[in-house]
Amino acid sequence: MTLVKFNSDKRNNSSLLPGFNDVFDSIFNDTFFNDRMTMRVPAANISESEDHFHVELAAPGLKKEDFKINLERNVLNISVERQNEQNDEQKNYSKREYSYTSWVRSFTLPESANAEQIDAAYADGVLKIDISKREEAKAVRRQIEIK
Numbered sequence: 683m684t685l686v687k688f689n690s691d692k693r694n695n696s697s698l699l700p701g702f703n704d705v706f707d708s709i710f711n712d713t714f715f716n717d718r719m720t721m722r723v724p725a726a727n728i729s730e731s732e733d734h735f736h737v738e739l740a741a742p743g744l745k746k747e748d749f750k751i752n753l754e755r756n757v758l759n760i761s762v763e764r765q766n767e768q769n770d771e772q773k774n775y776s777k778r779e780y781s782y783t784s785w786v787r788s789f790t791l792p793e794s795a796n797a798e799q800i801d802a803a804y805a806d807g808v809l810k811i812d813i814s815k816r817e818e819a820k821a822v823r824r825q826i827e828i829k
Contacts, residue, residue, distance in 0.1 A: 723785045724809075733820060735795055735813040739787065742807035749809060751802055753791075758800070760809070761786040794819030 724741040739760065741749075750761045763784045791797065791813065799814035 723787055726787060726789075728789070733815055735792070735815065737789060737811040737813070739809040739811075740807060741804075741809055744804070744807075746804040749802075749804065751800075751811070753797055753800065756791045756793075756795075756797065758789045758791055758811070758813075759786060760788075760811070 724739045726740075727736075727738040729736045729738075737758070737760075741762070744762060744764070748762050748764050750759075750763075752759050794815050796814040796816045800811065802809065802811045804810070
């Protein structure tokens with residue numbers, strides 16, 4: 683049995699055949715095409731604080747031992763290569779939106795990053811990487827007195 687989604691909230695009055703666009707939307711926005719069009723890498727958040735750059739990857743279902751993080755020529759590479767577990771092969775999925783068995787994400791560090799001070803932690807399905815900034819790159823703040 684195949685489930686087909688119809689979007690009842692979307693009423694396109696410009697169509698000559700009502701519901702015709704809904705059929706194509708449900709086909710192209712459903713599992714068969716959508717799973718093949720999306721990349722199988724975890725989503726990343728990149729932020730910056732006064733002293734650090736922060737990279738967070740959403741990677742549920744992994745262990746910290748599954749990750750390999752290395753730095754080569756100012757490029758931070760984060761990779762996972764994991765064999766399918768037998769439990770996964772025995773399951774009959776009707777939809778599978780995450781299946782991180784093998785992937786690589788690469789980030790070029792800015793010149794202001796201190797490559798000698800990079801820390802990583804994995805908890806609650808999120809890999810967090812903190813990259814220190816060089817001292818000269820840290821924002822200098824001081825109060826300026828008005829005379």
